[in-house]
Amino acid sequence: MLSECDIPKYWYNVIADMTNKPLPLINPGTKQPLKAEDLYPLFAKACADQEMNYTDRFIDIPDEVRDMYRIYRPTPLVRATGLEQALDTPAHIYFKNESVSPVGSHKLNSAIAQAFYCKAEGVTNITTETGAGQWGAALSLAAKHFGLELAVYMVKISYNQKPYRRSIMQTYGAEVIASPSMSTKAGRKVITERPNYQGSLGTAISEAVELAMQTPNCKYVLGSVLNHVALHQTVIGMEAEKQMEMAGEYPDVIIACFGGGSNFSGLSFPFLRHNLSGEKQTRFIAAEPESCPKLTRGVFQYDFGDEAGYTPLIPMYTLGHDFSPANIHAGGLRYHGGGAIISQLKRDNLVDAVDIPQLESFKAAALFARTEGIIPAPESSHAIAATIREALRAKVEGRAPVILFNLSGHGLIDMSAYDRYFANDLSDYHVSDDEIIALTSKLEKIV
Amino acid sequence: MLSECDIPKYWYNVIADMTNKPLPLINPGTKQPLKAEDLYPLFAKACADQEMNYTDRFIDIPDEVRDMYRIYRPTPLVRATGLEQALDTPAHIYFKNESVSPVGSHKLNSAIAQAFYCKAEGVTNITTETGAGQWGAALSLAAKHFGLELAVYMVKISYNQKPYRRSIMQTYGAEVIASPSMSTKAGRKVITERPNYQGSLGTAISEAVELAMQTPNCKYVLGSVLNHVALHQTVIGMEAEKQMEMAGEYPDVIIACFGGGSNFSGLSFPFLRHNLSGEKQTRFIAAEPESCPKLTRGVFQYDFGDEAGYTPLIPMYTLGHDFSPANIHAGGLRYHGGGAIISQLKRDNLVDAVDIPQLESFKAAALFARTEGIIPAPESSHAIAATIREALRAKVEGRAPVILFNLSGHGLIDMSAYDRYFANDLSDYHVSDDEIIALTSKLEKIV
Numbered sequence: 001m002l003s004e005c006d007i008p009k010y011w012y013n014v015i016a017d018m019t020n021k022p023l024p025l026i027n028p029g030t031k032q033p034l035k036a037e038d039l040y041p042l043f044a045k046a047c048a049d050q051e052m053n054y055t056d057r058f059i060d061i062p063d064e065v066r067d068m069y070r071i072y073r074p075t076p077l078v079r080a081t082g083l084e085q086a087l088d089t090p091a092h093i094y095f096k097n098e099s100v101s102p103v104g105s106h107k108l109n110s111a112i113a114q115a116f117y118c119k120a121e122g123v124t125n126i127t128t129e130t131g132a133g134q135w136g137a138a139l140s141l142a143a144k145h146f147g148l149e150l151a152v153y154m155v156k157i158s159y160n161q162k163p164y165r166r167s168i169m170q171t172y173g174a175e176v177i178a179s180p181s182m183s184t185k186a187g188r189k190v191i192t193e194r195p196n197y198q199g200s201l202g203t204a205i206s207e208a209v210e211l212a213m214q215t216p217n218c219k220y221v222l223g224s225v226l227n228h229v230a231l232h233q234t235v236i237g238m239e240a241e242k243q244m245e246m247a248g249e250y251p252d253v254i255i256a257c258f259g260g261g262s263n264f265s266g267l268s269f270p271f272l273r274h275n276l277s278g279e280k281q282t283r284f285i286a287a288e289p290e291s292c293p294k295l296t297r298g299v300f301q302y303d304f305g306d307e308a309g310y311t312p313l314i315p316m317y318t319l320g321h322d323f324s325p326a327n328i329h330a331g332g333l334r335y336h337g338g339g340a341i342i343s344q345l346k347r348d349n350l351v352d353a354v355d356i357p358q359l360e361s362f363k364a365a366a367l368f369a370r371t372e373g374i375i376p377a378p379e380s381s382h383a384i385a386a387t388i389r390e391a392l393r394a395k396v397e398g399r400a401p402v403i404l405f406n407l408s409g410h411g412l413i414d415m416s417a418y419d420r421y422f423a424n425d426l427s428d429y430h431v432s433d434d435e436i437i438a439l440t441s442k443l444e445k446i447v
Numbered sequence: 448m449l450s451e452c453d454i455p456k457y458w459y460n461v462i463a464d465m466t467n468k469p470l471p472l473i474n475p476g477t478k479q480p481l482k483a484e485d486l487y488p489l490f491a492k493a494c495a496d497q498e499m500n501y502t503d504r505f506i507d508i509p510d511e512v513r514d515m516y517r518i519y520r521p522t523p524l525v526r527a528t529g530l531e532q533a534l535d536t537p538a539h540i541y542f543k544n545e546s547v548s549p550v551g552s553h554k555l556n557s558a559i560a561q562a563f564y565c566k567a568e569g570v571t572n573i574t575t576e577t578g579a580g581q582w583g584a585a586l587s588l589a590a591k592h593f594g595l596e597l598a599v600y601m602v603k604i605s606y607n608q609k610p611y612r613r614s615i616m617q618t619y620g621a622e623v624i625a626s627p628s629m630s631t632k633a634g635r636k637v638i639t640e641r642p643n644y645q646g647s648l649g650t651a652i653s654e655a656v657e658l659a660m661q662t663p664n665c666k667y668v669l670g671s672v673l674n675h676v677a678l679h680q681t682v683i684g685m686e687a688e689k690q691m692e693m694a695g696e697y698p699d700v701i702i703a704c705f706g707g708g709s710n711f712s713g714l715s716f717p718f719l720r721h722n723l724s725g726e727k728q729t730r731f732i733a734a735e736p737e738s739c740p741k742l743t744r745g746v747f748q749y750d751f752g753d754e755a756g757y758t759p760l761i762p763m764y765t766l767g768h769d770f771s772p773a774n775i776h777a778g779g780l781r782y783h784g785g786g787a788i789i790s791q792l793k794r795d796n797l798v799d800a801v802d803i804p805q806l807e808s809f810k811a812a813a814l815f816a817r818t819e820g821i822i823p824a825p826e827s828s829h830a831i832a833a834t835i836r837e838a839l840r841a842k843v844e845g846r847a848p849v850i851l852f853n854l855s856g857h858g859l860i861d862m863s864a865y866d867r868y869f870a871n872d873l874s875d876y877h878v879s880d881d882e883i884i885a886l887t888s889k890l891e892k893i894v
Contacts, residue, residue, distance in 0.1 A: 078518075102822070163866075164862035164863070170869060171822055370618075370620055373518050412611065412615065413860075415610070419610075
């Protein structure tokens, strides 16, 4: 257990330590690499500068951000003895419990930072998208704290599946719009072409970007994928590193679920630097859903971050920006691309990935709830499932690895998904190779 | 911030320090005072003994219970600076944050203890009732941890209003039955007489007691009202006392919401002992709903703890055991009686009470969510409303009191109530004097 004075004073910028840096973002019009200034119209300047910072290893966390972190940080590191016993495994399983934040997930770590930077630069309005609503809830709270008006495009399937998350955002004072919506050109196009489409993060991003560009004194804020979001999330790993040291162990395996990479990056990067320096040989495993397998089965290519093609081109593993993920309950993992840093690390074999079927994730979640007492978010359950796989394999092989995973959020708002699981009303969703090849073949060849 | 080694080793038994002890429980058949042994058929022996313990000031917390407390304890003590600023009050406002438990409320403090004692005595099955579901969720987790089978009678209005809490209990492996139900004599009688009745804690207790009495090796477990439940909850105040000392302040006013008294007792009693010894003059305010005003407007009388009259007679402020509380969203406060200890303290002017209209509680909740970031449970919102009243009054009077309240739980499972509040779809419910007089006049005169 750490005290408030142990809240990190710096974020860790892994790019500074990478031998092969991520490839640059590309302007889709000119096909030229982007500079930080090119992002100023869309993002807070501080975030744009962080996005392009390839040199500074540590970046100061502003006092105002640390002050707000104190609401819930440092978060606990827990030895999962109940789960270990249930699995009868010699592995030592630890988890970092990010579910204790008032919005129930790690997303607040970057929401606070981005809202602060916007406010400090005189911005009055911000827009964003959200999948399951974890990010939207976090940003709603941060926006209220710093006095910003916020509009959230929430993926329609989650808007309907998770009405409580919508209510949470509204309780914090945000405006919530189901996406695709008629309020933007991008949304209208999708609705016209596919009237029953239940939305995706890609489409919601397009709508949020479009609204930001058309609103005076307004910036767009993103909850994952980008370098500066991963940077803000490294408070997770910075704390965990100190806590593992207090526990007298060092992780052999680090596991986190993977949607756009924010919680995976946040836990992993501070440990990864010891791999990059050659001191350690920890394995890093990104647990993605079987239904959205960009790291395990996508192609490495330049692709848009959104469905409509408003964003810069990002060098990443992708399923294609018009990939339509199945309507799984882990809404936060329904994203087509892996982001620039993680994709480069994956390419260099510095991180691994596994894909987890939905039913396996819920089975793991139920076991975790009954042994550790915390009902996990459907997203986090993918990390738990991957942890269980490792722990059982270790048992067969007679090894006793130290496994650390990120409990990125709790599932108290996702109980309808649990109801459906226990009623045998959920399915797995396999993506065909044909679909992946068809969608990714359409991408422009720039690399 | 406290560390794990600061988890209290003892519960505080306020009865030992009371000059006027609570009157004894009475056997409704013989009209004679009960002994601990008389309760053994219904409760775990250890709990029955604690119920009747009028002498030991401190009672050891078993190691197994402290071990499980470590999942979420010690809980934070927070200075509510955002709320202070919004109210522009000179008052210093602190809250003890019990919402960080994995089930989202303080209820786990006693659930763990009671489940442990049952298990230690060889019990295999337990029954209980729950209003909003906070208690039922807590006991479901504790029962699973200690390997007990659990049946929960959940008040029908909450069963329908709060389906997620039902799902949480089921996810932990408990059986959940909407009350009134056809599974018990008590339930069938109510359903027959009042087919559309949405239930009350009093009826649900009758059903749970009846099932426990008819099931082999089964005990009944209660989440509030009784002395031993209040005892277990004193970990809250024991921690808070140490934390206030670390903050360099001592509370002038202590506030908690009041249903059956568990969270109010838990926070208050450890501080109250310094009033009883004459060292301090803290004010203690129980915040009850306007629609269920037993402490502010009930009569002090012997009454049953349940609707059907299965329990011993309890000396307490009551609205009558067949009082039907309005269908407010603070389901945990819909109980007709105040319990023996608190009622005696109230009678001796050692604690105060206020009644809070439902709309005022939600207004306070929304302000708290937007200033402190945590969406409170509708129950806890009554404490927040009472705190705001005190803080605003202090401002008018030019005083700067230190106010400490208990955030007994979060409201993430109660978002439908917030939706209705923001849609202007909630009402206040006033109870007429005629109704109170009519219901309480029917009680047998024993005092």
